[in-house]
Amino acid sequence: MIRKITSMAIVATLFFTFSACENDDPVNPTPNDNRKSTGFVAVVSTSTGSAIAKYIEELPADGGTINVAENGTDFQQFFPTSLVNSALFMRRSDGAAGFSKYEVNGNGELIETGVIPTAAASSFRIDARDADVGVFHDRANPDQITVFNPTTMQITGTIDMTAAPVPGDIPQRYQKFFFRGNDVFGFIRGEDGSEFTSFVVHQANLSSNTYVGSTQRDGNGFSSISGISSFGQNVIDGAGNLYIADAGNLNGSGLPASLNKIPAGSNTFDASYQFFPAQVLNPANFALPIFDNFFSIGGNRAIAKVNAETPQEVIDIVTAAGGVQNLSPDQLNQVFEILFTAESAQWCVLDLAAKSVTPITGIPNVGAFSAGGTGGSRGGSFRHNGEFYLAVPTAGEQAYYRYNANTGSASKAFTVTGGNLTGVYNLAENN
Secondary structure, eight states, rough: OOHHHHHHHHHHOOOOOHHHHHHHHHSOOTTOOOOSSSSEEEEETTSSSSSSEESSSOOOOOEEEETTTOEEESOOOOOEEEEETEEEEOTTSSSSSSEEEEEETTTOOOEEEEEESSSSSTTEEEEOOSSSSSEEEEETTTEEEEETTTTTEEEEEEEEEEEEGGGOOEEEEEEEEEEEEEEEEEEEEEETOOOSSSEEEEEETTTTEEEEEEEHHHHHHHHTTOOOOSOOOOOOOOOOOOOEEEEOBBBOOOOOOOOOETTTSSOOOOTOOOOOOOHHOTOOOOOOOOOEEEEEEETTTEEEEEEOOOOOHHHHHHHHSSGGGGGGHHHHHHHHHHHHHHHEEEEEEEEETTTTEEEEESOOOOOTTTTTOGGOOOOOEEEEEEEEEEEEOOOOOEEEEETTTTTOOEEEEEEEESEEEEEEEEETTTT
């Protein structure tokens, strides 16, 4: 009897020991509490206007496919504007007023790990500099920039921008923020959507939380037909010069979109520097001379998606009207519909010193307003293992092409299915 009880005790002990070992994961004991620091988040939009997002550990092999709809998570909206420490920052994904912080847990699930409410439901601009400092704009307080801690999602201060000049002396909204050390720069538009005939950038200091000054380029303006506020912060070259793109002033002076430089050590635009990539690429492109997705890649070089041509249908309409200024409202709508759908843009390498534009061979043309374009919330490009991945959503495919800046070669990397490509975000690369 004693021997039988002892044997049963041994078996029970072995059973519970084995069960404990089987369920114990020394690498990831609590997946829900852990956070992924590598991997990728792919996002597509659906025909109903919602979004699907999905985490993947590794990119597929060349020619492979990411099916975002397969085991992806549905959101009302999911448009990241900033990525720091493997966390994505964006407008609330459920459409509520405020901003969200999303991370990926140990199970590979996208989870909301922080929320900052705003008074205005239409607030959309949030950017993080690093783990300690970020800023956002609550459109209910147009003369104020709010500072927050991206790690804790706690508000840490406000910056009074009342003294900052605004054309027409109307309330402003900040379209995009750029960081340079302890300074933050933000370009503006009228809070009600008004477009200015000058391109105005406000500057504040994040050490003192005070307004510093402003700089502007007269005549450039901000045009609603160009999305110039791309995802991320890759706007500083190897020498410390800050580059900010404007949308030109197509409705007024006809000025093409341009790249403006705030030199290292300066707080104002270099009056002697102005670079018009679309005009350089094709001087005959009069209807839509814009570019987007500016991305500094080191030295004097950058990548951008540059519109290369005016579709013949637009040329015919404008010619028949006797010029752009004579277009009727119906003709304007027809022109914009053509421009928004035409695959007339090319991924290009920009030489910032020589002001030259070189199309990247091996990548198909894309729409000027395709993924990574309008609204500045789409991931049109990302860096991985020293190479650049560029979004190529066309009528024939939704894909990313890989570009090697050292060799100048480009090739198709992978396809995205499950919806219309919005972007892919690399959790291991800040902004």
